[in-house]
Amino acid sequence: MNYTDIKDKSLSELQALLKEKKVLLFELKAKLKTMQLTNTSELRTAKKDIARIQTAITALNAN
Template identity: 90%
Template sequence: MNYTDLKDKSLTELNELLKEKKVLLFELKAKLKTMQLTNTSELRTAKKDIARIQTAITAAKAN
């Protein structure tokens, strides 16, 4: 997911996407704790996606 994909979305779409990514991060953390997560780089990717979405939300609120 790139920032350029996010900057064209509306604020409601960004908030929905943020909720989805936070749920995904929660599930990944739970899998990590129970030793079911095989690809730990998914955690980093989810965190970075959340940060990108939050940046896009901040930029959308400023405009």
């Protein structure tokens, strides 16, 4: 997911996407703790996606 994909979305869409990504991150962390996560790079991409969404929300609120 790129920032250019996110920046044109509305605030409600961004908040829904943020909630979805946070749930995904929670599930990935749970899988990591129980040794079920095979691809640990998914954690990093989920965190980066959350940061991108939060940046877009901040930019939207600044305008």
